[in-house]
Amino acid sequence: MRLAGKKALITGAASGLGLRISARFLEEGAQVLMTDLNAEALRLEAERLGAPFIAHDVTSEAQWAAAVDAAREDLGGLNILVNNAGIGPSGTIEETSLETWRQCHAVNLDGTFLGCRAVLPLMRETVTREGSRGAILNLSSIAGVIAGANMAAYNSAKAAVRHLTKSVALHCxxxxxxxxxxxxxxxxIDTPILDNFLKEGSDRAALLDKLGRQIPLGCVGEPDDVAFAAVYLCSDEAKFVTGAELFIDGGISAQ
Incomplete structure (x- = not known):
């Protein structure tokens, strides 16, 4: 019960990493408000886990205000924010349209900015009232540290998330x-976002094998590899860790 008593809002919680992080947080004793743009998938998963939920477009300032209100009502406050919602379009600088560029930054970067800004007043109120601690965890990517020729928009957005996180840490x-x-x-990580790399007629198992060969440990990661790290960074075990980044990359960044 490493998160006992904690109240968490997790975006992009209907699938992939957000869903697995939500499940792990619940197992570790946290109350969790799950949010996602996909309202029907979110409802099914939240009801399965027994967690409150709210449909949520992270690019909307008004919907962030509604999500914070829901956290106040359903959880009684907020100790933890996990900005997980994201998209992963591929494309070189010449292939990437302005529309794709803007959408990638709107979801991955603007959504993270809006989330941090929206939750801080309630988080401040909660930790002051309870005498507890708070944690914001932003999902960037190893692509925010190491660039790829075919990921221009994604590289840019995730690199910005990395630096924004440090600014938020220093402000707090x-x-x-x-x-x-x-x-x-x-x-x-073996989640639906990897489907963006699938070409027509290609096999997902072959894709995982191909991607795994690029990683020193020889395989892609599993959602729990990220979820367990999220538990640590959002728990009081990490009370002296802020403005930091944790690479979960099978050794890619060590090369």
Whole structure:
């Protein structure tokens, strides 16, 4: 029960990493408000896990306000924010349209900015009232550290998330708030986002094998590899860790 008593809002929670992080947080004793743009998938998964939920477009300032209100009503406050919602379009600088560029940054970067800004007043109120600690965890990517020729928009957005996280961490520290901010940087993880790499008629197992050969450990990661790291960084075990990034990349960044 490493998150006992914690109240968490997790975006992009209907599938992939967000769903697995939600499940792990619940297992570790947290209350969790699950949010996602896909309202029907979210409803099914949240009801299965027994968690409150709200449909949520992370690019909308108004919907962030509604999500914070839901956290206040359903959880009684907020200790943890996990900005997980994201998209992963591929494309070189010449192949990427302005529309794709803007959409990628709107979801991955603007959504993270809006989330951090929206939750801080409630998180400040909660930790002050409870005498507890808070944590913001932003999902970046190893692609925010190591660039690829075919991921121009994604590289840019995820690199910005990395640096934004540090700014949030320093702001909270300067304000004297017991609220930390850190980022996670996974490499290839076996989630639906990898389907973006599938070409017509290609086999997913072959894709996983191909991606795994690019990783020193020889395989792609599993969602729990990220979920367990999220539990640590959002728990009081990491009370002296802020403005940091954790690479979950099978050794790619060590090369």
């Amino acid at each position: 520290a300067r304000e004297g708030l017991p609220i930390r901010a850190n980022s996670l940087h996974p490499a290839f």
